[in-house]
Amino acid sequence: MNVTAVLAWRNLWRHKRRTWLTVGAMIFCNILLVFLISLQLGSYQMMIDNTLSAFSGHIQIQHSAYNEEQKMYQNVPAVAQLANTVRAALGNEANVAARGVAFALASSEERSFGIQLAGVQPKFESQVSTFPGLINHGRYLADSHAPEIVIGAILAQNLKVAVGDELTFIGSGLDGSFAAGVATVVGIVETGFAEVDRAVAEVPLAWFQEVFAMGESGHSVVIRLPALDSVEPAVARLQKVLADDPILAGAGLSVLDWNVLEPGLKQAIKSDMVSAWFMYAVLILLVAFSVLNTQLMSVLERTREFGVMLALGTRPATLAKLVGLETFVMSCLGMGLGVLLGGLLSFYLSYSGFYYPGMEEMAQKFNLPDRMYPQVSLLSLLWGPAIVFLGAMLAAIYPATRLFGLRPVAAMRAV
Amino acid sequence: MSAIICKELCKTFHQGEQVITGLDHVSIEIKKGSFTCLSGPSGSGKTTLLNAMGGLDTPDSGEIWVGDTRLDTLARGALADMRLHNIGFVFQAYNLIPVLSARENVEFVMQVQGVAKGERRRRSDEVLAEVGLQGMEDRLPSQLSGGQQQRVAVARAIASKPKLVLADEPTANLDSKSAAELMALFESLNEQHGITFVIATHDVRVMGYARRLISMRDGLIISDEAQQSHSMVV
Numbered sequence: 107m108n109v110t111a112v113l114a115w116r117n118l119w120r121h122k123r124r125t126w127l128t129v130g131a132m133i134f135c136n137i138l139l140v141f142l143i144s145l146q147l148g149s150y151q152m153m154i155d156n157t158l159s160a161f162s163g164h165i166q167i168q169h170s171a172y173n174e175e176q177k178m179y180q181n182v183p184a185v186a187q188l189a190n191t192v193r194a195a196l197g198n199e200a201n202v203a204a205r206g207v208a209f210a211l212a213s214s215e216e217r218s219f220g221i222q223l224a225g226v227q228p229k230f231e232s233q234v235s236t237f238p239g240l241i242n243h244g245r246y247l248a249d250s251h252a253p254e255i256v257i258g259a260i261l262a263q264n265l266k267v268a269v270g271d272e273l274t275f276i277g278s279g280l281d282g283s284f285a286a287g288v289a290t291v292v293g294i295v296e297t298g299f300a301e302v303d304r305a306v307a308e309v310p311l312a313w314f315q316e317v318f319a320m321g322e323s324g325h326s327v328v329i330r331l332p333a334l335d336s337v338e339p340a341v342a343r344l345q346k347v348l349a350d351d352p353i354l355a356g357a358g359l360s361v362l363d364w365n366v367l368e369p370g371l372k373q374a375i376k377s378d379m380v381s382a383w384f385m386y387a388v389l390i391l392l393v394a395f396s397v398l399n400t401q402l403m404s405v406l407e408r409t410r411e412f413g414v415m416l417a418l419g420t421r422p423a424t425l426a427k428l429v430g431l432e433t434f435v436m437s438c439l440g441m442g443l444g445v446l447l448g449g450l451l452s453f454y455l456s457y458s459g460f461y462y463p464g465m466e467e468m469a470q471k472f473n474l475p476d477r478m479y480p481q482v483s484l485l486s487l488l489w490g491p492a493i494v495f496l497g498a499m500l501a502a503i504y505p506a507t508r509l510f511g512l513r514p515v516a517a518m519r520a521v
Numbered sequence: 522m523s524a525i526i527c528k529e530l531c532k533t534f535h536q537g538e539q540v541i542t543g544l545d546h547v548s549i550e551i552k553k554g555s556f557t558c559l560s561g562p563s564g565s566g567k568t569t570l571l572n573a574m575g576g577l578d579t580p581d582s583g584e585i586w587v588g589d590t591r592l593d594t595l596a597r598g599a600l601a602d603m604r605l606h607n608i609g610f611v612f613q614a615y616n617l618i619p620v621l622s623a624r625e626n627v628e629f630v631m632q633v634q635g636v637a638k639g640e641r642r643r644r645s646d647e648v649l650a651e652v653g654l655q656g657m658e659d660r661l662p663s664q665l666s667g668g669q670q671q672r673v674a675v676a677r678a679i680a681s682k683p684k685l686v687l688a689d690e691p692t693a694n695l696d697s698k699s700a701a702e703l704m705a706l707f708e709s710l711n712e713q714h715g716i717t718f719v720i721a722t723h724d725v726r727v728m729g730y731a732r733r734l735i736s737m738r739d740g741l742i743i744s745d746e747a748q749q750s751h752s753m754v755v
């Protein structure tokens with residue numbers, strides 16, 4: 107090892123406690139950052155999963171104009187058959203269900219309310235949506251042709267109906283005809299989202315198609331995948347399937363991924379990330395000040411020594427490099443140990459998961475996972491610590507630049 | 522041949538409103554291979570003159586030449602290079618780097634000079650042996666006596682084979698025995714390697730070693746005499 111490196115290393119341990127305090131601050135900050143960023147990425151994953159599993163799924167095949175404007179006539183022909191084609195194309199990993207959607211006036215004996223009525227395949231809907239799992243009274247739909255309905259808890263309250271009561275619908279059919287039907291309430295759902303519980307109801311797809319004169323058509327094929335990574339290849343695969351089939355190719359269909367289906371989701375994640383980074387920046391700034399303080403003290407107390415080195419012919423830039431090297435070694439220690447400990451903690455929790463008080467009850471209530479799992483990746487391990495490292499190195503600039511103002515004779519007189 | 526030429530050097534210091542004269546039109550020529558002492562009481566200007574000769578401080582006016590190089594007009598970087606390659610310094614308080622061993626202290630200057638590792642090691646062991654510190658290469662300054670530390674400082678000063686060594690009160694912190702040993706070492710280095718020594722001191726025993734004794738007072742040279750060198754009485 108060259109003498110400058112030896113000098114830098116030994117200088118650090120002249121004041122072991124001070125060095126360890128600074129390195130300790132970096133380690134603590136890095137552990138916290140690795141854990142929090144892993145948790146943040148894990149929570150985004152969970153947030154995306156929860157949002158997409160509520161209703162929209164990861165991918166939908168719709169009429170090209172339907173996502174912008176939900177009109178009855180912008181539909182998918184032979185929707186159940188297309189769902190089977192998609193199932194065959196994507197294999198067992200993908201869960202696929204067909205849907206139709208209409209707006210109707212739902213009336214009980216006493217009251218009427220406007221609702222969004224979804225026609226679903228009872229056999230497949232629970233595989234793409236958490237909605238069927240949120241029944242708190244009665245049961246979910248069972249028969250694809252039965253005049254049955256599942257409604258939100260608030261809607262049930264507003265309409266003053268319970269399981270076993272009948273509801274009447276009035277709406278507009280695909281051909282513009284008057285659509286009307288009577289269905290028995292078999293289940294009441296409580297999703298926890300007031301807007302859903304107030305205005306959403308599900309009926310069997312075949313019965314829905316009959317009431318709204320849809321024929322074989324519907325409005326979407328919903329696809330739920332095991333992981334977000336699978337979305338891009340699945341979209342490409344489905345686009346090829348649509349393009350290769352002459353009938354489907356001419357139907358004006360689009361394959362939409364979750365970014366298009368839930369544009370607010372990515373925006374919410376971005377906003378959350380910005381606010382989280384504001385907090386991280388404060389943390390990093392504190393560590394940078396700690397390094398600045400340590401290195402400034404270290405430079406000031408070695409003024410005489412630096413004066414001697416200057417007198418011997420060492421250039422100020424060499425001394426500045428020495429201070430930089432000391433900071434580099436401290437930062438490496440802080441980063442290495444911080445990433446190691448933070449990584450181990452996050453890695454362990456990414457398998458075991460963890461929960462906070464009240465989370466289990468909430469999860470049970472909304473049919474969501476009852477544990478959070480930090481997501482450990484190269485990004486979560488190195489992103490924060492790299493910025494701490496950079497901050498520490500920047501903090502050493504001021505103490506290092508002071509060396510350029512030293513004069514040998516004056517510096518050697520320093521106590 | 523001249524090792525150093527100073528022409529009309531002036532230097533003043535300001536202490537509050539008081540102006541102190543450090544050097545008052547000092548002119549002096551130091552021959553190559555000579556052994557010169559600058560003497561005088563505290564505040565006489567000997568350290569100021571020594572610092573100016575070594576390029577550690579710049580005079581207000583006048584010229585300083587070390588060999589063919591005029592120091593007072595050099596930029597800081599060039600001045601640092603000049604010191605690094607041509608001048609060895611020995612200070613009163615040893616001024617070793619406390620966290621480096623004797624060998625590493627000697628190697629440090631050579632490393633700054635860009636000397637290769639193997640050569641640094643060979644040369645540092647050689648000069649440490651020359652100053653009588655064989656076997657103590659790995660000791661830290663805190664594990665050495667004052668005399669030994671000053672020997673390390675001398676080894677550091679001569680490791681890069683300078684033609685000129687400037688020493689400021691080198692024996693001030695040493696006992697008589699160590700001081701005598703150090704001066705004998707200086708004398709030997711001067712005689713064997715032809716290194717020019719300029720020593721600032723107010724120790725009369727050290728002055729006895731000088732072949733030229735320059736006395737100063739109030740920034741002026743008041744006497745400049747050649748003399749016979751004689752060993753210091755322990």
